[in-house]
Amino acid sequence: AVVPDTRETTAGKFTVCYIYSPDLIERCDELHKIPMRASMVHSLIEAYGLLRHMQVISPTKATLEDMKQFHSEDYLNFLGKIADEDDDNVDEEAHQYGLGYDCPVYKGVYNLACLVSGATLKAADLLISLQARIIINWFGGWHHAKRDSAAGFCYVNDIVMGIQRLRQRFDRVLYVDLDLHHGDGVEDAFCTTNKVLTVSVHKHSPGFFPGTGSVTDVGVGKGKYYSVNIPLHDGIKDEQFVPLVCRILAHVKDRYKPEVVVCQCGADGIAGDPMESFNLTPVALMKCIYLLLSWNLPIMLLGGGGYHHANTARCWAYITGGVLGRKLACEIPDHKFLMEYGPDYELQIEVGNMKNHNSIEFLKRVYKQVTENISHIV
Numbered sequence: 363a364v365v366p367d368t369r370e371t372t373a374g375k376f377t378v379c380y381i382y383s384p385d386l387i388e389r390c391d392e393l394h395k396i397p398m399r400a401s402m403v404h405s406l407i408e409a410y411g412l413l414r415h416m417q418v419i420s421p422t423k424a425t426l427e428d429m430k431q432f433h434s435e436d437y438l439n440f441l442g443k444i445a446d447e448d449d450d451n452v453d454e455e456a457h458q459y460g461l462g463y464d465c466p467v468y469k470g471v472y473n474l475a476c477l478v479s480g481a482t483l484k485a486a487d488l489l490i491s492l493q494a495r496i497i498i499n500w501f502g503g504w505h506h507a508k509r510d511s512a513a514g515f516c517y518v519n520d521i522v523m524g525i526q527r528l529r530q531r532f533d534r535v536l537y538v539d540l541d542l543h544h545g546d547g548v549e550d551a552f553c554t555t556n557k558v559l560t561v562s563v564h565k566h567s568p569g570f571f572p573g574t575g576s577v578t579d580v581g582v583g584k585g586k587y588y589s590v591n592i593p594l595h596d597g598i599k600d601e602q603f604v605p606l607v608c609r610i611l612a613h614v615k616d617r618y619k620p621e622v623v624v625c626q627c628g629a630d631g632i633a634g635d636p637m638e639s640f641n642l643t644p645v646a647l648m649k650c651i652y653l654l655l656s657w658n659l660p661i662m663l664l665g666g667g668g669y670h671h672a673n674t675a676r677c678w679a680y681i682t683g684g685v686l687g688r689k690l691a692c693e694i695p696d697h698k699f700l701m702e703y704g705p706d707y708e709l710q711i712e713v714g715n716m717k718n719h720n721s722i723e724f725l726k727r728v729y730k731q732v733t734e735n736i737s738h739i740v
């Protein structure tokens with residue numbers, strides 16, 4: 363595996379920036395589906411002593427103007443209205459903006475939107491200003507949110523805003539989505555342009571959220587063939603996932619010659635996740651990220667899904683250590699959330715024994731279709 367050098371950059375002492383602020387963590391801890399996950403991720407990275415090897419950058423809140431670059435004013439005004447307690451007819455309108463079940467209405471949601479968007483915009487600004495080559499933001503990666511609605515636990519699409527910001531300085535942006543779910547919100551935002559190439563590898567099965575992202579979904583108009591989808595079935599393991607994804611990414615790199623990379627590293631495909639779909643270990647994500655790092659392009663790593671909180675923290679701490687070229691102890695270090703890592707208290711995640719529904723023939727067919735699509739990239 364290629365490990366990036368940690369030589370000093372021209373601009374500063376550190377090659378790797380880590381986006382963090384207590385306020386950002388507290389807001390993310392309030393997220394309905396992943397309570398306290400943000401604190402667990404940050405605490406484990408801190409407990410492994412990794413913060414001293416990175417430049418820790420506190421994000422600024424996105425303004426309404428910033429968020430209007432992607433989201434509709436109506437939607438943002440509605441999120442703002444929720445913040446005002448006295449407005450009780452919020453519930454009727456809520457559903458038209460995708461708020462309700464999966465994205466519950468709650469008072470702090472506008473503040474969350476500003477912080478989460480600001481964090482990824484800050485990451486983009488750091489890459490644009492050449493202040494660092496690798497930016498880590500485990501509190502972003504909300505890939506389902508649409509221009510005028512929340513979706514799939516995502517209230518705002520920080521990734522789309524970050525990519526739009528990167529486009530002010532870079533001509534061709536590559537977006538890679540390693541989350542279990544199709545990165546539909548990001549693909550939708552850029553499916554008509556050849557200036558952003560989106561690659562999403564995900565579970566694609568009847569009735570599985572969000573249902574989009576088939577291999578024939580290639581983008582439209584000028585964006586045709588600049589949306590790449592790698593649909594998979596339940597049970598895929600590292601040994602099949604890594605060569606498939608890395609070979610496809612290598613083809614994309616050769617054809618598209620991206621200038622900057624954004625990678626969503628959702629951990630809900632890791633064995634043991636309540637989504638019970640893929641059977642990956644963090645090593646699979648790490649190997650895909652090492653390939654991206656080996657290209658020596660400016661890159662932003664984002665979080666995303668991950669519903670086994672301890673495994674998600676294990677995964678992103680492991681990736682953070684890998685990016686820094688530092689080996690992490692197998693034993694989870696003592697820290698505030700140590701008890702969550704029982705009974706083995708180890709960093710490593712054992713692969714599960716679920717059935718693998720991805721036959722060799724199926725994977726060969728997907729690979730053939732995807733590389734056929736990519737061959738049209740000019």
Ligand SMILES: CN(c1ccc(C(=O)NO)cc1)S(=O)(=O)c1ccc(-c2ccccn2)s1
Nearest residue numbers: 464514515541543571628630636637667668
């Ligand atoms: C809204 N859904 C999403 C949306 C996005 C994600 C995601 O992680 N996207 O990256 C996950 C579930 S959903 O309908 O599939 C589910 C809601 C609740 C689910 C659940 C809850 C507990 C255990 C297993 N699944 S899945």
Ligand SMILES: [Zn+2]
Nearest residue numbers: 541543630667
């Ligand atoms: Zn997901």
